[in-house]
Structures are given as structure tokens and as C-alpha cells.
Amino acid sequence: MRVIAGDFGGRNLKTLGGKTTRPTGDKVRAAMFSMIxxxxxxxxxxxLYAGSGGLAIEAVSRGISNAILVERDYQAQAVILDNIKMTKEANKFTLLKMDAHRALQSMSERFDLVFLDPPYAQASIVEDIEQIVSLNLLADQAIIVCETDTSIDLPSEIANLKVIKEKNYGISKVTIYERGSNE
Incomplete structure (x- = not known):
């Protein structure tokens, strides 16, 4: 895996072996960023489920100012820290070493972009989006990008956020939500 474009473009990213994380492949990541x-x-x-940190690092590489990465797996945390170190701009990244729901409760920031790729996709994504909205953690023009298996069908609307794009890439499905026009 590597950073696709931007300031860190072409740099290699470490990934975690085994099945505890599923890193978003280069092609899917490139397609995601083309969509958003x-x-x-x-x-x-x-x-919110950072894994190797590739999505947040790609976002910062492409111009996002700051990233908060949440990961509870100790081995994945070490990989994320190595990948952040590779950027030579560690001050742009914050790693929260905890469960996603506990992390959300501790936040007060408002996010322009949110990535959700939880291990148990459908139920968790709906709950995560509802919690993010109820805690008022989204900026006015925020986008939420969800990555799931193609067999997962997410609702067309969750907590006043509507699907604006959805596309399959091999075994992955990318679903993008944003606030409805009347929000």
C-alpha cells in the first residue's frame, strides 16, 4: 500500500498482517477520493476505525489540515504510529487508542470528512452516524464515507444524512452520505 496523491504521494504505508484489520486498497482509496x-x-x-491509518493519511496528504484516528487494536496502533512518522508531519495527526464509541463521547471537534469502515459494518455504521450527529460532530458541509462489503445495504438516509453516491469496487462498496439540502 502507498499514499496515492498529494504531499505524501508515492510513500509506502505499512499494514497489519492477519485479519484484525482490512486495509483499504490503493484502487479503492483512489476511487474514494475521486468521488469526494x-x-x-x-x-x-x-x-473512526483507522486500521493502518491509510485513509486519514491520504486525506491529510490531499490538503486536510488535521486528522483524528481512532483504533483500539494495539498492533494496529503501532502500525499507525509508524505510518504517521513516515509523513514527517506528526503534528497533523492525533491517535486515540480506544473504542470508537468511547472516542466519540470524548470529542468536541467538528469534522468535515469522516471515514467509517468498522468490522461489523451495517449495524455499526448506522449507530456511529446517529451518534456522530447527536453529538454535533459534523461541520455544515460534512461528508461521511463508508466502506463495506458489497453484500451490505445501508439505508438511503440516516439521521438527516442522505446517500449522494454509492459504488462497488470489486468486493468493496463505498457509500457517501451528506446532509440533506434542507439542513
């Missing part, structure tokens, strides 16, 4: 950007002028990103 591909570049940004500042803002904050939340990667």
Missing part, C-alpha cells in the same frame, strides 16, 4: 475531492483546502478528518 480529490483535494481539499483544510478541514478536519475523523477516521
Amino acid at each position: 475531492g480529490p483535494f481539499f483546502d483544510g478541514g478536519q478528518v475523523l477516521d
Whole structure:
């Protein structure tokens, strides 16, 4: 895996062996960012199930100012810290070493971009989005990007956020939510 574009483009990312994380492959990551950007002028990103940290690092590489990464797995945390170190801009990243729901409860930031790729996708994504909205953690023009297996069908609307794009890439499905136009 590598960073696709931006300031860190071409740099290699470490990944965790085994089945505790499922890193988003280069092609899917490139497609995601084509759907939502591909570049940004500042803002904050939340990667709630960070795994290797690749999505948040890619977002910062493409212009997001700051990233909060949440990961409870100790081995994945070490990989994330190595990947952050590779950027030589560690001050742009915060790693929260805890469960996603506990992390959300501790936050007061408002995010422009949120990545959700939990291990148990459908139930967790709906709960996560509902919690993020109820805690008022989204900026006005926020986008939530969900990555799931293609067999998962997420609702077209969750907590006043609507699906604006959905596309399959091999075994992965990317679903993008944003606030409805009347919000």
C-alpha cells in the first residue's frame, strides 16, 4: 500500500498482517477520493476505525489540515504510529487508542470528512452516524464515507444524512452520505 496523491504521494504505508484489520486498497482509496475531492483546502478528518491509518493519511496528504484516528487494536496502533512518522508531519495527526464509541463521547471537534469502515459494518455504521450527529460532530458541509462489503445495504438516509453516491469496487462498496439540502 502507498499514499496515492498529494504531499505524501508515492510513500509506502505499512499494514497489519492477519485479519484484525482490512486495509483499504490503493484502487479503492483512489476511487474514494475521486468521488469526494480529490483535494481539499483544510478541514478536519475523523477516521473512526483507522486500521493502518491509510485513509486519514491520504486525506491529510490531499490538503486536510488535521486528522483524528481512532483504533483500539494495539498492533494496529503501532502500525499507525509508524505510518504517521513516515509523513514527517506528526503534528497533523492525533491517535486515540480506544473504542470508537468511547472516542466519540470524548470529542468536541467538528469534522468535515469522516471515514467509517468498522468490522461489523451495517449495524455499526448506522449507530456511529446517529451518534456522530447527536453529538454535533459534523461541520455544515460534512461528508461521511463508508466502506463495506458489497453484500451490505445501508439505508438511503440516516439521521438527516442522505446517500449522494454509492459504488462497488470489486468486493468493496463505498457509500457517501451528506446532509440533506434542507439542513
